[in-house]
Amino acid sequence: MAYFVTGATGFIGRYLVANLVRRKAPVYVLVRKGSLARLAELRETWGVDEKEVVAIVGDLAKPELGVSAADLRRLKGKVEHMFHLAAIYDLKASAEAQQVANVEGTRHAVDFADAVGAGCFHHMSSIAAAGLYDGVFREDMFEEAEDLDHPYFRTKHDAEGIVRRECTRPFRIYRPGFVVGDSGTGEIDKIDGPYYFFRALQRMRKLLPEWMPMIGVEGGRINIVPVDFVADALDHIAHRKGLDGKCFHLTDPKPYRIGEVLNIFARAGHAPQMTMRINARLFGFIPAPILYGLGSLAPVKRAMKVVLSDLGIPRDAFQFVNWPTRYDNREAAKALKGSGIGVPDLESYAPALWDYWERHLDPDLFVDRSLSGRVKGRVAVVTGASSGIGRATARKLAEAGAKVVLVARGEEKLVETKKEIDAMGGSAVMYTADVSDLAACDALVQRVLKEQGGCDYLINNAGRSIRRGIVNSFDRFHDFERTMQLNYFGAIRLILGFLPRMIEQKRGHIINISSIGVLSNAPRFSAYVASKSALDSFSACVASELVDKNIDFTTINMPLVRTPMIAPTRMYDSIPTLSPEEAAALVVDAIVRKPVRIATRLGVFGAICHAVAPKVTQVLLNTAYNMFPDSAAAQGTKDGEPQRLSPEQIAFAQLTQGIHW
Numbered sequence: 001m002a003y004f005v006t007g008a009t010g011f012i013g014r015y016l017v018a019n020l021v022r023r024k025a026p027v028y029v030l031v032r033k034g035s036l037a038r039l040a041e042l043r044e045t046w047g048v049d050e051k052e053v054v055a056i057v058g059d060l061a062k063p064e065l066g067v068s069a070a071d072l073r074r075l076k077g078k079v080e081h082m083f084h085l086a087a088i089y090d091l092k093a094s095a096e097a098q099q100v101a102n103v104e105g106t107r108h109a110v111d112f113a114d115a116v117g118a119g120c121f122h123h124m125s126s127i128a129a130a131g132l133y134d135g136v137f138r139e140d141m142f143e144e145a146e147d148l149d150h151p152y153f154r155t156k157h158d159a160e161g162i163v164r165r166e167c168t169r170p171f172r173i174y175r176p177g178f179v180v181g182d183s184g185t186g187e188i189d190k191i192d193g194p195y196y197f198f199r200a201l202q203r204m205r206k207l208l209p210e211w212m213p214m215i216g217v218e219g220g221r222i223n224i225v226p227v228d229f230v231a232d233a234l235d236h237i238a239h240r241k242g243l244d245g246k247c248f249h250l251t252d253p254k255p256y257r258i259g260e261v262l263n264i265f266a267r268a269g270h271a272p273q274m275t276m277r278i279n280a281r282l283f284g285f286i287p288a289p290i291l292y293g294l295g296s297l298a299p300v301k302r303a304m305k306v307v308l309s310d311l312g313i314p315r316d317a318f319q320f321v322n323w324p325t326r327y328d329n330r331e332a333a334k335a336l337k338g339s340g341i342g343v344p345d346l347e348s349y350a351p352a353l354w355d356y357w358e359r360h361l362d363p364d365l366f367v368d369r370s371l372s373g374r375v376k377g378r379v380a381v382v383t384g385a386s387s388g389i390g391r392a393t394a395r396k397l398a399e400a401g402a403k404v405v406l407v408a409r410g411e412e413k414l415v416e417t418k419k420e421i422d423a424m425g426g427s428a429v430m431y432t433a434d435v436s437d438l439a440a441c442d443a444l445v446q447r448v449l450k451e452q453g454g455c456d457y458l459i460n461n462a463g464r465s466i467r468r469g470i471v472n473s474f475d476r477f478h479d480f481e482r483t484m485q486l487n488y489f490g491a492i493r494l495i496l497g498f499l500p501r502m503i504e505q506k507r508g509h510i511i512n513i514s515s516i517g518v519l520s521n522a523p524r525f526s527a528y529v530a531s532k533s534a535l536d537s538f539s540a541c542v543a544s545e546l547v548d549k550n551i552d553f554t555t556i557n558m559p560l561v562r563t564p565m566i567a568p569t570r571m572y573d574s575i576p577t578l579s580p581e582e583a584a585a586l587v588v589d590a591i592v593r594k595p596v597r598i599a600t601r602l603g604v605f606g607a608i609c610h611a612v613a614p615k616v617t618q619v620l621l622n623t624a625y626n627m628f629p630d631s632a633a634a635q636g637t638k639d640g641e642p643q644r645l646s647p648e649q650i651a652f653a654q655l656t657q658g659i660h661w
Helices: 011-023 033-046 069-075 095-116 151-166 193-207 227-238 258-268 280-285 288-296 298-311 315-320 330-336 346-361 371-375 388-399 411-423 438-452 477-505 526-549 570-574 580-593 601-612 614-627 647-655
Strands: 002-006 027-031 053-057 079-084 120-124 135-137 171-176 178-180 214-218 224-226 247-250 274-279 325-327 379-383 403-408 427-432 457-460 508-515 551-558 597-599
Touching (some): 002 011, 011 027, 011 227, 027 033, 069 095, 095 120, 095 151, 120 151, 120 227, 171 227, 193 258, 214 258, 224 227, 227 247, 227 330, 258 274, 258 346, 371 388, 371 580, 379 388, 379 438, 379 477, 388 411, 388 457, 403 438, 457 477, 477 508, 477 526, 526 551, 551 580, 597 601
Parallel strands (some): 002 079, 120 171, 135 325, 379 457, 457 508, 508 551
């Protein structure tokens, strides 16, 4: 007796072969030449040698599986059980690829079974062969399948039809549900079925606390089975006598609805659960032409494409939300009776599935999230690089392999920054320029483009802050002019200068160092916050125009940072602040993740307060305004002794850490 297996190096095949080798009979497996090394690795996993698991080189897409005449003669009359598992199980695969693998591959496998005189042909079909049948689909049903429009449904149905109509050998057909990882280890080799929604659950976990109630969707019952159950059931039923010509549903007799499934995995991943679920069937009243019309609108199509691509969800997955089919499995249950083989409850092994996915298959694991992976060999222009945030950022970029263009007004401190970078083996060039001078901005852009070849990252860090209440600013209109000139017009001049080359090279990232004040609207900073708000709004508008040209904009609403810019306000000596290195880490995060905005939770909370309760928020800010007076310089007097904060002021500053007062 011998076995022959197609798809032995595949997911289900690996588990089945592990069972078959225990029966102490040779197992012949179909492999391509390119998969021989993979088979050698699996032999070690199975604990067998080349005589126990024998490679038969062939190709599913060729007649009689592309097996040589010599191997056909060698196998003739020896194969008692042939298991045909090779197929494409992927909603994202092309219709052509599925036709070749699932339909033509099955025909070639049937011909091969006839050629070698296989004792029994075991065909691994799928519940997809039933299509979206509305009702209970029994194991003896086939032609009754409905809604086979999807390529996967159609090809699995047609493949099973070939076995039923064309196979001259005794055969058995198996239809497993959605196959997930091992119920013990969680192991699986690819993302499919319910795994498509794991990333969305993970994002929810990062955004919201686990206890937050959510509104979700409810739909049909999704039949999920672990791979170890499928392999064990297949092995057991294949060796039972008198079952030829039958079909077996390897399914869960008590499947969960899709909302329940998502909540089970949400609990496994410590994500918020959907406490209220809306049945998707309720949307059936919307006429199909309206839905298709909305879906065909260019903005809607692009938005859906971006969101689904980011979450890794194929669009076809959503048509299965209202899965209408239930699967009767009486034949399988009868064949498995007394074997101890059964479908474990999904709740019991969902944590293992989630853990394995998050450790081994999470797409974020395979993305280079290092700063070096982003900036190595790229040109990064950093304004205000002679001190503070700019200096710390320049060091981090140079350490990661970027070619840093250092920009500042003062040459002496700029030289110090360059010396530090040179000492660490980094690459940096320096240009002295006053970014508040538009002509100097133009000259800087031209020099960088000519001498460095372009600009991949522009970090608009140079800025000016003025802390002065409006009652002390009536005669100081120039404060607003000079703040706007540097923080807004200078930054825009550089952006407009570098953008044409970025668009031409089809890449670029502009990072604007803004302020938490834009979100909190802290008093005394009307000149500063207005200039930063203008830059934020400009970037938000332009980013929407250039997102399809691979140009990214990131705004960092930076909290209070201990830099030379805040040194004149002696009160800040007693207030918690970020260090320049901590602030530079936010710039690194912006480069690595490319978010639209980076802000602290307190800053976001401030923005929400202004939106939800603007009057109350103004009263609170006015209280803070009166609590922290203008400096002596802002009041027009000489700055004497450092301002000492009262316990009340210190407590309030701690509570609102990061906000400028």
